[in-house]
Amino acid sequence: xxxxxxxxxxxxxxxxxxxxxxxxxxxxxxxxxxxxxxxxxxxxxxxxxxxxxxxxxxxxxxxxxxxxxxxxxxxxxxxxxxxxxxxxxxxxxxxxxxxxxxxxxxxxxxxxxxxxxxxxxxxxxxxxxxxxxxxxxxxxxxxxxxxxxxxxxxxxxxxxxxxxxxxxxxxxxxxxxxxxxxxxxxxxxxxxxxxxxxxxxxxxxxxxxxxxxxxxxxxxxxxxxxxxxxxxxxxxxxxxxxxxxxxxxxxxxxxxxxxxxxxxxxxxxxxxxxxxxxxxxxxxxxxxxxxxxxxxxxxxxxxxxxxxxxxxxxxxxxxxxxxxxxxxxxxxxxxxxxxxxxxxxxxxxxxxxxxxxxxxxxxxxxxxxxxxxxxxxxxxxxxxxxxxxxxxxxxxxxxxxxxxxxxxxxxxxxxxxxxxxxxxx
Numbered sequence: 001x002x003x004x005x006x007x008x009x010x011x012x013x014x015x016x017x018x019x020x021x022x023x024x025x026x027x028x029x030x031x032x033x034x035x036x037x038x039x040x041x042x043x044x045x046x047x048x049x050x051x052x053x054x055x056x057x058x059x060x061x062x063x064x065x066x067x068x069x070x071x072x073x074x075x076x077x078x079x080x081x082x083x084x085x086x087x088x089x090x091x092x093x094x095x096x097x098x099x100x101x102x103x104x105x106x107x108x109x110x111x112x113x114x115x116x117x118x119x120x121x122x123x124x125x126x127x128x129x130x131x132x133x134x135x136x137x138x139x140x141x142x143x144x145x146x147x148x149x150x151x152x153x154x155x156x157x158x159x160x161x162x163x164x165x166x167x168x169x170x171x172x173x174x175x176x177x178x179x180x181x182x183x184x185x186x187x188x189x190x191x192x193x194x195x196x197x198x199x200x201x202x203x204x205x206x207x208x209x210x211x212x213x214x215x216x217x218x219x220x221x222x223x224x225x226x227x228x229x230x231x232x233x234x235x236x237x238x239x240x241x242x243x244x245x246x247x248x249x250x251x252x253x254x255x256x257x258x259x260x261x262x263x264x265x266x267x268x269x270x271x272x273x274x275x276x277x278x279x280x281x282x283x284x285x286x287x288x289x290x291x292x293x294x295x296x297x298x299x300x301x302x303x304x305x306x307x308x309x310x311x312x313x314x315x316x317x318x319x320x321x322x323x324x325x326x327x328x329x330x331x332x333x334x335x336x337x338x339x340x341x342x343x344x345x346x347x348x349x350x351x352x353x354x355x356x357x358x359x360x361x362x363x364x365x366x367x368x369x370x371x372x373x374x375x376x377x378x379x380x381x382x383x384x385x386x387x388x389x390x391x392x393x394x395x396x397x398x399x400x401x402x403x404x405x406x407x408x409x410x411x412x413x414x415x416x417x418x419x420x421x422x423x424x425x
Contacts, residue, residue, distance in 0.1 A: 001027045002338055005088065005098040007078055007267070009034035009062055010042065012299030012323045013104035017071050018402045019331040020102070024338075030070075033088060033096065035077035037062055039399055040129045043320075044392050046166045046356070048132035049257070050139055050173045055129055058392070060400060069402045078105075078267040083274055083292040088267070100334050103281050103297040104327075107262035108269075114154050116229030117258060123229055124257040126166055135257060139170075146179050147254030150234050152188035155225045156261030158315020159300075160189065160197045161355045163259050164209065164362075171216045172358025186251060187213065187220040188236055188258070190312040194220050198317045199351060200307045200371055202364040203378030212357070212380070221249060223311045226258065243311045262315065264301055276303045286343035287330040296334060298326035307370050321352035321408035322369065328406070352408055354388045361385040 004024065006017045009032050021030045038059045047053040066073045077091040081101070088096050109127055111118030119125050124135035149170060153163045167187055174180040187194065195201055195209035213220055223239040223246070234256060236249040263269070264279020273291030276282055280303035282289055287302075289295040300323075304316045318326075325348040333343035351366040361384025367375035398407055 001029070002099045003029045003031065003097065004100045004102070004334060005031045005033060005096060006102045006104055007033050007081070007088065008104035008106060008299070008301075009036070009039055009073075010104065010106050010299065011320060012106075012327055013102070014039055014062075014399055015324065015327045015404070016102050016104055016298060016331060017066065018069060019327055019404050020334065021069050021071055021402075022404055023331055023335045028338075029072065031072040031074060031096065031098075032062070032066060033074045033076070033078055033090070034062065035075075035091075037073075037075040041392060041396055041399075042128075043162075043388070045126040045129060045132040046162055046169050048129060049124070049126050049135035049166065050169055051136050052169075052173075055133060058396070059129055060396070065400055065402065078265075081267050081271065081274070081295075083271065083289075083295060086294065099294065100337070101295045102330055102334075103268060103295065103301055104299050105265045105267065105301045107300045108265045108279065110156070110261040110263045113156065113261055114226050114229065114258075117154060117226065117260065121229065122231050122256065123234075124255070125260070126162055126257060127259065138255065142255040143174070143177060143179065145254070146174070146182045147184075148252055149183055149185045150188055150251050150253040150256040151185065151258070152224070153190060153259040154261055155190040156313045156315060157190060157259045158198050158262055159259060159317050160191060161317070161319075161353050163187070163189065163257075165355050165357065166257055167218060168212070168216065168357035168360075170358075171218065185216075185218045187218050188224045188226065188234070188251070189220070189222055190224060190310075190314050191222055192241070192310050192312075192314070193222050196310075196314065197364075198307065198314050199366055199369060202351070202366045203376045205362075205364060205378045208362065208378060208380055212362075224249075225312050229256070229258075239311045241311055261313075262300060268301075278303075280304075285346050286333050287326055287347060288333060288343060294337070296330040298330055299323045302326065316369070317351065317353075319351045319353050321350055322347065324406060324408050325350070354384055354391060356385050356388045359385060361388060363387070 041058040044058040080089040125131035151167045195205035227235045234251045238247045269279035281297035329345040329347045332345040351369040362380040364378040
């Protein structure tokens with residue numbers, strides 16, 4: 001009998017649990033360890049932050065749905081992984097042993113790397129549903145007494161789409177309230193240019209995003225390093241392409257949302273051979289850790305090098321389609337290992353994204369993610385907004401049912417008109 005443990009219950013972890021359960025035998029066990037007893041659909045957090053969605057709309061309790069599938073749930077945080085012992089130490093001091101482990105924790109949010117950043121200090125976040133609810137309360141106060149907004153991503157961030165989304169969603173919400181004229185907005189990003197996205201750009205993302213920002217009267221500062229944040233004031237060093245400081249900015253604001261850099265979670269941070277210096281899980285081409293070959297990893301917690309060198313550190317995003325393909329590869333290869341066979345499935349490492357802009361949106365496909373690419377496609381329009389609204393409902397329904405079909409192949413790529421993706425790699 002084998003015991004497979006999935007550490008994390010986000011988009012990657014929950015999919016991995018359902019997929020793994022379908023692959024194991026009746027005497028094998030699948031267990032999910034999650035610090036939260038609920039699933040949250042993270043892509044909807046920008047909507048929660050302006051009260052277009054509620055917590056109830058985008059979360060559900062894990063226990064009843066996992067129980068229906070015969071999957072165990074341990075709803076508490078993992079304190080430490082002990083790979084030499086095939087054991088996870090839990091927050092309450094108890095342990096759970098495993099034969100195979102899939103690390104799907106998502107990131108640790110590194111707000112502490114910039115003094116004054118984060119919801120406990122002076123900037124908002126949309127990285128979790130709790131953060132988004134906090135941001136929504138601040139938003140209610142802001143719209144009653146509006147002023148300058150600073151929005152964007154701190155140095156080292158690796159997920160830029162939600163920053164652009166939230167800027168545009170705030171713009172749309174302010175226009176609906178007929179107070180947009182009272183709100184100057186500045187987009188601050190570590191990217192070397194807007195539309196870089198941590199991917200070196202996709203198609204004409206640079207030109208399109210610049211055009212959208214101009215149209216919406218949003219100024220921007222690129223190659224930006226935020227040195228500190230104080231109450232109502234952000235200190236930003238804008239850099240030249242050679243890394244020298246070009247200009248120092250002091251940006252006053254009444255509302256700010258800045259995405260942080262990511263790190264690996266404490267449970268794996270500092271474990272030699274398992275995690276890199278930032279705490280991200282090291283994997284080979286089969287999603288398997290080279291040192292501890294019964295440990296696999298999927299999602300944002302995976303170590304991926306930057307696409308290119310930039311004046312200010314810019315991380316590489318892991319989009320939903322890539323995570324889905326990581327899950328498929330990991331589950332398939334664990335099944336092979338259980339049968340005494342060598343792994344043979346690799347993730348596709350393609351990037352697909354739907355970004356909502358409030359009443360419009362932008363979408364891109366990068367195949368593969370790292371240039372040069374076979375496909376580099378970027379487009380915009382109201383259809384993206386409608387597609388993301390539909391995708392939210394479709395995905396949450398899928399997660400409740402435990403449906404293991406490839407959602408990005410079936411839904412997102414079909415909407416984009418990009419089919420048979422595997423033939424384009």
